[in-house]
Amino acid sequence: MASIEPRQSRRNGKPVKVYDVRFRDPDGRQRKRTFGKKGEADRFASTVEADKLRGQYVDHSDRTTVAEYARTWAAARPHRASTAERVSSQIEVHIAGTRLGGRRLADVRPSEVQAWATDRARVLAPSTLRAQVRLLRSIYSSAVLDRLVASSPVVRVQLPSDDRDRVVPLTVEQVQALTDAMPARTRTMVLTQAGLGLRIGELLALRVQDVDFLRRTARVEFQIAPRTKERTEPKTPRSRRTVPLPQVVADALAKHIATYPPGADGSLFTTGIGTVYGREHYGATFTAAVKRAGLPAGTTSHDLRHHYASVLLAAGESVVAVAERLGHENATLVLKTYGHLMPDSEDRTRRAVDEAWCAITVPSLQSVAR
The missing domain is CATH 3.30.160 (Double Stranded RNA Binding Domain)
Incomplete structure (x- = not known):
């Protein structure tokens, strides 16, 4: 006592x-x-x-600042190297680099968090700001568990609306035009990404042993890390996946292998000197081809994933299946990003209700109406 x-x-x-x-x-x-x-x-x-x-004891003598605790929190996370670098940068720029970062962890009030978020809204896109607020919320949740604060001040934070433009996927004709505009050595890369829905890092890391031409599947096992340009594990556990290999992609890959033999490690897409393409190198080539093909300004290789998802949804694939093909953790992101692309939704709604009521006779319906 x-x-x-x-x-x-x-x-x-x-x-x-x-x-x-x-x-x-x-x-x-x-x-x-x-x-x-x-x-x-x-x-x-x-x-x-x-x-x-x-169980709500708080160490009131602790003088740890928000920035200090955020760095400690980040260092203890089991982050991949690329994720750790990104989180560290977010902490230094948007927490330590602001007034909030110098405040004692236990002294911060919800009004101060709101002021911080409003200030960050001036320099961050709405989606990026939301990610930054989630980061701060996670940091404070950990501080509560460590008994450094009684409760988190990151509550009821008002944020700008995130009214992003709807995705307008590239058509088959546009993807073909882009393919034709690429240098001969990289044309199959466009078709492969559009036909398998790969992330750019997954595309660059694809090896000949990852493609099973007999079973018509492609296995996503690695990605090329942005900075080190080395093969690393995919973005998330769900990103490691097997994707159906369409015949059009199989044919293109077969011709590509015959013309440009894989690298010593099996890499399918290599430069003229036998090295794996770096993102910057391939990105510059891609951007130049976008301009030559007359595609919308700002088109990136990620738009080929949008194209892939739109083709599957147009063919009636379920959002769960599309999420699995894309390597997403769940179908929520697919619904948010591509829900407007699902075809004939109004007709399907009418048909579903009509078919459910088809057993009801017309006289019965008329009696209900009376």
């Missing part, structure tokens, strides 16, 4: 009476808080014991 001990002290050269509250924290360490009034000491002693019983 907390104990209160009065003692003499000095303030501005004059003797004053103060009260030391001594207690043990949940980890058994001896703690002390000093108050100038007996009533304040009594209230704190009662509160600290109640907080320990409720």
Whole structure:
């Protein structure tokens, strides 16, 4: 139990009476808080014991700032190297580089978090801002578990609406025009990405041993890391997947292999000197081809994934199947991104209701109407 001990002290050269509250924290360490009034000491002693019983004890002596704790939190996460670098950059720029970063972790109020978010909205896109708020919320959730704060101040944060333009996928004709505009050595790369729905890193890492021409499947096992240009594990566990190999892609790959033999490690797409394409190199080639093909400005290789998803949805594939083909964790992102592309939704709705009611006779329906 907390104990209160009065003692003499000095303030501005004059003797004053103060009260030391001594207690043990949940980890058994001896703690002390000093108050100038007996009533304040009594209230704190009662509160600290109640907080320990409720599991809501907070170390009020901790001076850790938001930025300091954010760095510690990030260092303890089991992040991939690329993710760790991205999170570290977000913390340094958007937390440590702001007024919020220098605030003591336990002193931050919800109004300060709102002010921080409003300030960041001036320099971040709505979707990026939402990701930054999620990061701060995760940091504070961990701080609550570490008993450094009683509750998270990252609550009810008002954010700008995220009214992103709907995806307008490339047509087959546009993809063909893009393929024709690419240098001969990279034409099959466009068709492969459009026909398998691969991410750019997955495309660059594809090996001949990943393609099973007999079973007509392609296995996504690796991706080329953006900075190191080395093969690493895919983005997420779900990203490691087997994708059906369409005949048009199989034929293109067979011709490509005959013309440009795979690299020593089996890499299907290599430069003239036998190295795997870097993202910057291939990206520059792709951008130049986009312009030559007359495609919309800003078209990137990621638009070939949009094309792939749109083709599957137009053919009646379920959103769950499309999510699996794309390597998404669930179908939610597919619905949010491509829901407007699902064909004949109005006709399907009418047909579904009509077919459900087909067993009801017309006279019965007329009697209901009367």
